Amino acid sequence: MTELNDRGETLVELDKTDKRAPARRSDDKKPGVRARVRSAWGAPGRWFNGLPRPARWAVGVLGVVLLYLLPNKWFYEYLGIPLGSLYIPLYTTKTDMAGVLFYSSWIILLALGLNIVVGYAGLLDLGFFGFFAVGAYTVALLTSPESKLLTEYNWLKSPWPWLAAMPLAIAFAMLSGVLLGWPTLRLRGDYLAIVTLGFAEMIRIVAKQQDWILNGDRGIPEVAHPPGKNSDGTPIFLFDFRPYFWLVLTVIIMLVFLIRNLVRSRVGRAWVAIREDEDAAELMGVPVFRFKLWAFAMGAAIGGMSGGLWAGQANFVNSGTFSLENSILVLAAVLLGGAGNIAGAILGGFLVIYIPDWLRSVGDVFGLPESITVGGNTYDISVTSLRYAVFGVVLIVVMIFRPQGLWPNRRRAAEIEHRKKEMVVGG
Amino acid sequence: MDDELQPPPETGPPSEYARDRVPLLEVDNVTLRFGGVVALNQVNFTLYEHEILGLIGPNGAGKTTCFNAMTGVYTPTEGAIRFRGGNISGLLRHKITKLGIARTFQNIRLFPEMTALENVQVGADAHHRTSVPSALLRLPRHWQEEKDGRELADHLLEFVGIADRMHELSRNLPYGYQRRLEIARALATKPTLLCLDEPAAGFNPAEKEDLLQLIRRIRDTGVTVLLIEHDMRLVMGVTDRIVVLEFGRKIADGTPAEVGADPKVHAAYLGVPVDAA
Numbered sequence: 001m002t003e004l005n006d007r008g009e010t011l012v013e014l015d016k017t018d019k020r021a022p023a024r025r026s027d028d029k030k031p032g033v034r035a036r037v038r039s040a041w042g043a044p045g046r047w048f049n050g051l052p053r054p055a056r057w058a059v060g061v062l063g064v065v066l067l068y069l070l071p072n073k074w075f076y077e078y079l080g081i082p083l084g085s086l087y088i089p090l091y092t093t094k095t096d097m098a099g100v101l102f103y104s105s106w107i108i109l110l111a112l113g114l115n116i117v118v119g120y121a122g123l124l125d126l127g128f129f130g131f132f133a134v135g136a137y138t139v140a141l142l143t144s145p146e147s148k149l150l151t152e153y154n155w156l157k158s159p160w161p162w163l164a165a166m167p168l169a170i171a172f173a174m175l176s177g178v179l180l181g182w183p184t185l186r187l188r189g190d191y192l193a194i195v196t197l198g199f200a201e202m203i204r205i206v207a208k209q210q211d212w213i214l215n216g217d218r219g220i221p222e223v224a225h226p227p228g229k230n231s232d233g234t235p236i237f238l239f240d241f242r243p244y245f246w247l248v249l250t251v252i253i254m255l256v257f258l259i260r261n262l263v264r265s266r267v268g269r270a271w272v273a274i275r276e277d278e279d280a281a282e283l284m285g286v287p288v289f290r291f292k293l294w295a296f297a298m299g300a301a302i303g304g305m306s307g308g309l310w311a312g313q314a315n316f317v318n319s320g321t322f323s324l325e326n327s328i329l330v331l332a333a334v335l336l337g338g339a340g341n342i343a344g345a346i347l348g349g350f351l352v353i354y355i356p357d358w359l360r361s362v363g364d365v366f367g368l369p370e371s372i373t374v375g376g377n378t379y380d381i382s383v384t385s386l387r388y389a390v391f392g393v394v395l396i397v398v399m400i401f402r403p404q405g406l407w408p409n410r411r412r413a414a415e416i417e418h419r420k421k422e423m424v425v426g427g
Numbered sequence: 428m429d430d431e432l433q434p435p436p437e438t439g440p441p442s443e444y445a446r447d448r449v450p451l452l453e454v455d456n457v458t459l460r461f462g463g464v465v466a467l468n469q470v471n472f473t474l475y476e477h478e479i480l481g482l483i484g485p486n487g488a489g490k491t492t493c494f495n496a497m498t499g500v501y502t503p504t505e506g507a508i509r510f511r512g513g514n515i516s517g518l519l520r521h522k523i524t525k526l527g528i529a530r531t532f533q534n535i536r537l538f539p540e541m542t543a544l545e546n547v548q549v550g551a552d553a554h555h556r557t558s559v560p561s562a563l564l565r566l567p568r569h570w571q572e573e574k575d576g577r578e579l580a581d582h583l584l585e586f587v588g589i590a591d592r593m594h595e596l597s598r599n600l601p602y603g604y605q606r607r608l609e610i611a612r613a614l615a616t617k618p619t620l621l622c623l624d625e626p627a628a629g630f631n632p633a634e635k636e637d638l639l640q641l642i643r644r645i646r647d648t649g650v651t652v653l654l655i656e657h658d659m660r661l662v663m664g665v666t667d668r669i670v671v672l673e674f675g676r677k678i679a680d681g682t683p684a685e686v687g688a689d690p691k692v693h694a695a696y697l698g699v700p701v702d703a704a
Contacts, residue, residue, distance in 0.1 A: 258563050258564075261562060261563055261564070261565050262559065262562050262563055265562035265565075265569065265573060266548070266549075266552040266555055266557075266558075266562065266572070266573065266576070267558065267559055267562045269541070269545055269548055269549050269552060270549065270552065272538065272540070272541060272545075273538050273541070273549045276538040276539060276540060276541070277536055277537075277538055279500070279536075280532070280536040280537075280538070281538070281549065282519075282520045282521050283498055283499075283500070283520050283521075283524060283530060284521075284524060284529075284549055284550050284553065284612060284613070284616060285521045285524035285525055285550065285552070285553025285554075285616045286521060286549060286552070286553070287521045288521065290558075294558070294559045298559065
């Protein structure tokens, strides 16, 4: 009875829901539309959790294999899905599917990091991309032959390999998280959001303006790729997106296990306790500040890792990538997916990249007009150019009808429901 | 000093020996001001090991403020609070908890979306030393601590009598369960001093009787209890000594019998002017 299932919830809770479902069915009253939608939504999860443990593992492994297959064009051809026609629900036609998957995986990585900070510890961090920038610049500076560390200051004899730079990138990002958190984590809620927002902007503006090491807007070219050679001697990591996607996917899978270890331990309990009642948590002996700082540091480390991976693919780093929109995009991914749930962060991270890119192909698929002429002026109304507007509408709709996110943590969903009630009652 | 090391006499009411025992917590001339409001005014009292001390007074007398000063929520404006001889005023709250002072809240403040078990585990974590690195990698020592914490939590939930619903979210528990869960969570921090802030509020007589037994059992495990309570029957029944506050000032201190006979206390509760009584 006290076993934990895969999502870290107790089986007893699940028993309860299982008992409730047939009870509702036996009622004469038909369930409402909302209830039916909700029940259908949860059906795959219930099915999965109902499986015996080995079967759950098998399903999980199958799912992972499927993920590794996704970017391959032959996979779709093998399945007999005609690419570039009306009937492709998944494949993106306007952009390279492998590229879309790589960018999703990269945002997923960031979302996993931010989910620790926002979802578990409940700290609103608007400047998460700052840590990404720290990671990306660290890798760029250490591995590029054009880096001023080599050319002007002679701190390095030769550029480092990518793999050697990664631990430092993670460490520096973590350090910057601690340095930012140390003075600011005493603030709560909105105040913290403003401070972190300032931090990310600060990093971006410094990167843009200063010239003595980060090269301002000109950036740092020739960043090293991850190591590895094919059997014919060509490097694995070059211009094909697929190996990068597989690399990030592997990192994500490992991280999921590590993060799960964390959130099921005293650390996760402390974070939830802090989120629910910070004062009570502290009076129960939770070192609140220390665990907030840990949440920040863990999030920052993952952000830095994501930055390093991204730099390894992009080959070029300048201040342009670190705009505020990207910080917001990651936050949107976490909230869309469902804060406080690892699976939710993954789903959200995938969707925020995938939906806009998929919308690009929708125009072709449905033969929508590219532009419209009204009174002599031509307006561009192609889905490609409006895709972020459409995506914005999707986000708004989701937040109105499902404020807890698409795949929330059950506990977190209950909190939001609870708050809604409080507001209605006026308590 | 030798006297203190001797076992308490077997006979006589507990209050008789409590006085000769080791002071555990000393509230020494504590004044607490919020702007112009004096919430506590030169309050003095001592709590001895293994006693049950009642802290009573009319509404707004400063009882909860006194609790808050002891647990680090407020730092006294003047005076000192000494726990086992060391000054604890101004220490961080979670450090005070680790030193061995645990509390419950007048308005229940559980972690509503955590299960009863998890609530108690949070308390048990107070003394755990492993943190993020060992949790990430599930090192054996961390594993052991998690297991110990779980065992302690199971035991305490059993002890306060709510083990049957330990896997329910605490906000779904009935009121009486929530009150007892707060006590279990506080006990999980392994306190030497347990401060209960109106634990019987809203209880019916049968539940109050259960609570009375529970408080005695807690004391029997070696924990000193400080009790804020309005129910006079409960306070008189369970405490060894009583401190009475009124308007932030201590007006009486003694055994239940002494306090019950004190005209100042009667005046405070019934609103009779001191000189008329």
